[in-house]
Amino acid sequence: MNPLVVDQMTVAYDRQLVLEDVSFSVPEGKLVGIIGPNGAGKSTLMKAMLNFIPRMHGNVFVYGQPYEKQRHLVGYVPQRNSVDWDFPTNALDVVLMGRYGHIGLWKRPRKEDVEIAMQCLDKVGMLPYAKRQISQLSGGQQQRVFLARALAQDASIYLMDEPFVGVDAATEKAIIQLLNELKTRGKTVLVVHHDLQTVRDYFDYVLLLNKRVIAFGETERTFTYDHIQNTYGGKVTFLSATHIVG
Amino acid sequence: MNNMDINVQWVFTSMALLGLASGMIGTFVLLKKQSLIGDAMAHAALPGICIAFLLYGQKSLLFFFIGAACSGYVATACIQFIVKHTRIKEDAAIGIVLSVFFGLGIVLLTWINQHEGGNQSGINDFLFGKAASLTGSDVNVLAVTTIIMIIITSVFFKEFKIITFDRAFAQGIGVPVSLLNGVLMFLIVSVVVVGLQAVGVVLMSALLITPALAARYWTEKLEWMTLLAGVFGALSGVAGAYVSLIAYVPTGPLVIIFATALFLFSFLFAPKRGLCSKIIRRHVERKKLRVKQLMYERGEQL
Amino acid sequence: MSYTIWILLTATLVGINCGLVGTFLVLRKMSMLSDAISHSVLLGIVGAYMVSHQLQGVSMLIGALLVGLLTTFLVQLLHQKGVQSDAAIGVVFTCLFAIGVVLISLFADRVHLDVEHALMGEIAFVPWDVLEVGGRSIGPKAVWLLGFVLAINIFVIVFAYKELKISSFDSEMAITLGIPVVLIHYVLMGMLSLTTVASFDSVGAILVVAMLIVPSATAYLWTDRLSTMLICSAFIGVLASVIGYVGATAFNVSISGAIAVSTGVIFFVSLWIAPKHGLLRKWMKKSPA
Numbered sequence: 001m002n003p004l005v006v007d008q009m010t011v012a013y014d015r016q017l018v019l020e021d022v023s024f025s026v027p028e029g030k031l032v033g034i035i036g037p038n039g040a041g042k043s044t045l046m047k048a049m050l051n052f053i054p055r056m057h058g059n060v061f062v063y064g065q066p067y068e069k070q071r072h073l074v075g076y077v078p079q080r081n082s083v084d085w086d087f088p089t090n091a092l093d094v095v096l097m098g099r100y101g102h103i104g105l106w107k108r109p110r111k112e113d114v115e116i117a118m119q120c121l122d123k124v125g126m127l128p129y130a131k132r133q134i135s136q137l138s139g140g141q142q143q144r145v146f147l148a149r150a151l152a153q154d155a156s157i158y159l160m161d162e163p164f165v166g167v168d169a170a171t172e173k174a175i176i177q178l179l180n181e182l183k184t185r186g187k188t189v190l191v192v193h194h195d196l197q198t199v200r201d202y203f204d205y206v207l208l209l210n211k212r213v214i215a216f217g218e219t220e221r222t223f224t225y226d227h228i229q230n231t232y233g234g235k236v237t238f239l240s241a242t243h244i245v246g
Numbered sequence: 247m248n249n250m251d252i253n254v255q256w257v258f259t260s261m262a263l264l265g266l267a268s269g270m271i272g273t274f275v276l277l278k279k280q281s282l283i284g285d286a287m288a289h290a291a292l293p294g295i296c297i298a299f300l301l302y303g304q305k306s307l308l309f310f311f312i313g314a315a316c317s318g319y320v321a322t323a324c325i326q327f328i329v330k331h332t333r334i335k336e337d338a339a340i341g342i343v344l345s346v347f348f349g350l351g352i353v354l355l356t357w358i359n360q361h362e363g364g365n366q367s368g369i370n371d372f373l374f375g376k377a378a379s380l381t382g383s384d385v386n387v388l389a390v391t392t393i394i395m396i397i398i399t400s401v402f403f404k405e406f407k408i409i410t411f412d413r414a415f416a417q418g419i420g421v422p423v424s425l426l427n428g429v430l431m432f433l434i435v436s437v438v439v440v441g442l443q444a445v446g447v448v449l450m451s452a453l454l455i456t457p458a459l460a461a462r463y464w465t466e467k468l469e470w471m472t473l474l475a476g477v478f479g480a481l482s483g484v485a486g487a488y489v490s491l492i493a494y495v496p497t498g499p500l501v502i503i504f505a506t507a508l509f510l511f512s513f514l515f516a517p518k519r520g521l522c523s524k525i526i527r528r529h530v531e532r533k534k535l536r537v538k539q540l541m542y543e544r545g546e547q548l
Numbered sequence: 549m550s551y552t553i554w555i556l557l558t559a560t561l562v563g564i565n566c567g568l569v570g571t572f573l574v575l576r577k578m579s580m581l582s583d584a585i586s587h588s589v590l591l592g593i594v595g596a597y598m599v600s601h602q603l604q605g606v607s608m609l610i611g612a613l614l615v616g617l618l619t620t621f622l623v624q625l626l627h628q629k630g631v632q633s634d635a636a637i638g639v640v641f642t643c644l645f646a647i648g649v650v651l652i653s654l655f656a657d658r659v660h661l662d663v664e665h666a667l668m669g670e671i672a673f674v675p676w677d678v679l680e681v682g683g684r685s686i687g688p689k690a691v692w693l694l695g696f697v698l699a700i701n702i703f704v705i706v707f708a709y710k711e712l713k714i715s716s717f718d719s720e721m722a723i724t725l726g727i728p729v730v731l732i733h734y735v736l737m738g739m740l741s742l743t744t745v746a747s748f749d750s751v752g753a754i755l756v757v758a759m760l761i762v763p764s765a766t767a768y769l770w771t772d773r774l775s776t777m778l779i780c781s782a783f784i785g786v787l788a789s790v791i792g793y794v795g796a797t798a799f800n801v802s803i804s805g806a807i808a809v810s811t812g813v814i815f816f817v818s819l820w821i822a823p824k825h826g827l828l829r830k831w832m833k834k835s836p837a
Contacts, residue, residue, distance in 0.1 A: 052720055072726065076724045084335075087716070088771060088774045090773075097718070100711075107710075280634075281637075284638075333769075334765050339765075341582065341762075345762065349806070349812065350805070353809055360800060455639065459631065495653045495654060499648075502642050506639060513626075521629055
């Protein structure tokens with residue numbers, strides 16, 4: 001059984017359809033890149049999967065059950081600018097928030113939760129900054145804190161919204177390393193991505209999206225010149241497209 | 247016709263003019279997303295009025311106006327300073343300035359009441375507004391100033407439109423943006439100060455934004471929206487003043503209740519943007535989609 | 549106990565209550581919602597009076613709670629249906645406040661509550677309105693009311709600290725973790741309504757706003773930890789109350805107004821001298837040493 005199935009999902013803002021009849025099914029342990037032009041509904045897709053915005057139609061299944069029953073299995077890494085980094089708290093505290101699902105409602109974090117949070121910080125190379133106020137971290141460091149938080153959550157499926165935006169080269173490398181580690185541990189990861197150059201190197205599967213699913217499948221076979229042209233409405237020039245596809 | 251009737255007619259006229267002016271100017275306040283700043287200015291006007299009274303020694307609309315304009319300007323500057331130089335966000339900055347300035351106003355008001363015999367000054371009317379208490383000369387001042395404001399707004403309409411919609415573009419094509427912003431700010435302060443007497447500090451901001459918000463539901467054109475907001479404002483003003491006179495209830499709250507009723511009606515029943523027509527449209531759209539899907543499925547089976 | 553001590557105790561309780569609740573409002577960028585609720589609560593008080601014919605205690609709390617939640621709900625509803633959020637706040641609270649004022653003036657002969665009083669409060673009268681049990685006075689009603697609300701506030705914050713924190717920082721993440729974000733929002737608004745109505749009678753609508761927002765925003769300049777911020781903002785609230793009371797009696801002016809002004813003064817001083825986020829420190833850092 002595939003861990004993540006999206007079935008005929010349609011989302012509309014007011015009278016405009018933002019996503020139309022989106023269906024795909026992701027096998028276990030794959031890194032999936034979600035690719036498409038601005039306004040193609042990439043972030044909306046994630047938000048609708050997580051029920052942040054209402055779906056007009058369609059379902060999301062996690063390990064065969066509706067998402068609503070399996071929330072704890074899905075971790076979400078929002079875009080970095082979606083939170084206020086001036087919030088009075090430190091890096092360790094943010095990572096500890098990833099444990100809240102395990103701790104349970106109204107209970108305090110235990111010692112082992114703090115230890116797990118520390119380990120997760122260590123994994124993204126942020127242990128020395130554990131007590132640093134989050135506004136004093138660089139963009140890349142903030143992104144790593146978010147990833148550590150997702151790790152601490154210990155989910156089976158991860159949805160990441162543009163984790164590579166505005167980060168330095170070192171962080172980008174660290175993120176990729178982490179994604180691969182998650183993969184080897186049998187986790188399924190979906191990443192909204194906009195850099196066409198790196199798609200082939202990073203992802204096993206791609207979902208080419210422009211309001212509808214243009215193509216979905218293994219990167220080798222799916223990330224082709226024709227599909228990219230279809231996704232971007234022919235706006236990718238011939239030269240750069242052949243370069244990307246390689 | 248006796249004197250009383252003439253006075254009543256004057257009150258109606260001035261309330262209509264006030265509603266018209268504040269509706270028109272409020273359109274720009276609303277579109278610039280400064281509704282809460284309007285609220286802050288109304289509250290901040292109080293200490294300015296009190297200081298003007300303390301300095302001048304008696305009630306004078308002109309000095310009140312200058313005082314209120316000064317403190318309104320200082321308040322706006324404080325909000326901008328806090329947002330620019332600290333990590334405090336705009337909502338909290340507005341809250342800080344609004345409440346501290348108003349607190350200062352209350353302190354000064356109690357000082358005046360106790361030391362300067364201010365109960366006769368009529369300053370207390372500024373808190374809740376009392377259109378019926380407007381004297382003949384007040385009404386004259388009110389009428390003249392609102393007419394001037396309406397004229398200024400009409401003259402600069404095109405310019406206000408462009409700086410509200412796209413400030414950067416306006417600057418790019420050589421429109422004197424900061425000067426025009428200054429003029430607009432001046433108009434907002436003016437209408438707030440003039441309106442305080444009629445509707446009071448707390449509800450003044452609503453007289454600015456509620457008619458404009460109601461107007462937004464009926465049209466996509468700024469020209470019509472401004473005009474309609476003015477009409478809604480004037481209607482609420484007259485209706486409020488009328489009921490206030492016969493029921494002995496403060497004018498301000500009544501005007502706002504009428505304005506809100508107009509807003510609610512627009513919000514629910516306006517032809518294109520209203521809630522009802524939106525719901526109906528969504529229903530139709532959904533049906534269309536379902537039919538499309540059904541046809542698609544059948545097509546696959548065939 | 550003497551008159552002054554009761555007043556100071558009242559002001560202190562207002563300071564602590566508002567400091568605790570206000571911290572979350574400032575962090576959630578909902579400061580202006582406190583402005584809204586503090587005004588619309590007037591309608592709740594009038595409504596409670598019309599139903600129960602008394603102006604105190606439980607009925608007043610319930611009335612305020614209902615109208616407070618109604619305000620929150622209406623603002624949310626308008627915002628969801630496409631009204632920009634600042635305008636939504638502005639329309640809702642002014643309308644509810646206006647209805648409250650009209651009701652008061654219609655029943656003026658029967659309601660012993662004038663609007664001026666509601667806006668400015670009258671903390672000077674607090675010590676005379678005492679609660680009696682079995683014929684013996686056990687202190688002013690306002691103090692008991694504020695103490696009761698403080699107990700609720702502290703209980704909720706201790707009990708749901710973690711949930712309040714994450715839903716304030718990252719509500720989307722909180723939703724995916726199965727934290728009842730909407731419930732927490734309404735609980736917080738309930739706390740805000742109770743705090744407002746308990747403080748209302750003694751300090752008035754506008755001062756409640758000052759006490760909710762200014763000490764919390766000031767504490768935000770002093771610390772980078774949420775727990776410290778809560779304590780710090782309660783402390784600043786208390787400090788402002790004492791300074792304000794002393795100043796008001798010295799110049800014989802409105803106590804509640806003076807307390808609002810002193811929160812402003814403390815904020816202004818902190819703006820410059822706060823260690824990490826103060827302007828002096830920032831500018832010293834910028835200029836080459």
